[in-house]
Amino acid sequence: MDAATQTMIDNLQKNTGKSLEEWIVLVQKQNLQKHGEILKFLKTEHGFTHGFANLVAHKALKSDAGSAEDSDDLVKKQYTGKEHFWPIFEKLKAEIETFGKDVELAPKNAYVSVKRKKQFAMLIPASKTRFEIGINLKGQAAQGILEAETKSNAMCSHKIILNHEEQFTQEVVDWLKKAYTAAG
Template sequence: MLSAAATFVLNKSKRMDKVTAETMAANLLTNTGKSLAEWADFAKKNNKGKHGESVKWLKENFGLGLFFADLIVHRANGTDAGSFTDDQLITKQYQGKEHLRAIYDTLISQITSFGSDIEIAPKKGYVSLRRKKQFACLKPATKTRFEIELILKGQPATPLLEAITGAGVMCTHKIKIEKASEINIEMINWIKLAYSKAN
C-alpha cells in the first residue's frame, strides 16, 4: 500500500500527465483537423504491421512528425501510456516480476517523505520521479534485478553507485538491488542527494 503522501503525489502526477496528453491531442487536432481518436481509428483500420512501419507510413503519406505519428500508432494499438491508468502501468511493469514490487513500494514510501513537491510519473517500463526536473527512475530492469537510476552529474562512482555510460543517457548513475531487505541508508541518501539537486 502507498502512503498517504505517495497517493497524493501520484494523483497530482495523474492530473499533470492528463494535461500533457490533452495538449498534444489538441495540437494534433489544430494541425491536422482530425482528433487523436480519429487518427487512431484510421491507423487501426490501415494497420501496416509492425509499429515502426505504421509510424513511417503516417509520416510519409500524411506529413506527420515522428512524435505525433508514434502517439497515434501507440493509441491505435492501446500501447501508449495514455491508454492505462497509473496503477495499471505500475502493475504491468511487475508482471512476472511480482517479487520486485516490494522494492518499489518501500522506496516510494521513503522517497515521498523527502518533500511534498515530488511528482510520480509511471511510464511503460519505469517510474519517473521529478521535482522541478527529473531526478530518478525506478524500474524492474530484469526478472531478478531492480534498478534505481539517478541524475547526479559530476558525482564519482562508488562500489554501490555505478556510473551509466553512453550517448544520450539522461540518468548518470544506477544502483542495482534484488530484494527490499537490501535497501539501506546509503541508497536513500544517494536518492535524497539527487532530489536536492533537482530544485
C-alpha cells in the first residue's frame, strides 16, 4: 500500500472515530453495490469529503489496485472489447513515466489514476469509440484539444478525448506534463 493511501486510512480513523473496516461493514449493511451509490451515501449521510468517500468505496468494492489480486489484470480487464485503445494506453504510460520517478500509476476497475503528490490525470477507456484522459488543471481555460469537464462531480477539471491512435500527439503529452508539474 502506498504511503498516501495509508495516511488517508489513518486520517479516516482520526476524523470519524471509525476505522476503514468499520466503514466497509456499514456500507455492506446498506447493500450498496455501485461506486456512485457509496459516494452519495457517505457524502450525504455522513458528511464525507470526496476523497474519503472514494477511498471507502474502492476498498468496499475491492476496485482499487491495492485490493486487486493483480493490478495488471485489473488494467487488462478495462480493455476487454476495447483492445484497439491498448496502444494509446501503452504510449501514454511510456510518456508519463518519463516525467519523473515520483509518478505512480494506480489502476482502478474502470480507469488508471496517475499521481504525483496528488492525482493529476486519469486514463479511461470510456467506451468502444472513446478514450478519455482526465486532467487536473484547475484555473486553466479550455483550449485546443483540452476540454473543460462539465460533470458536477468530476474528479478532473478537464478532459481530452481520443477516438483513434492517430490523435495521440505531442499536444496530449504537453497537457499531461503541465498537469504533472502543477501537481508537484
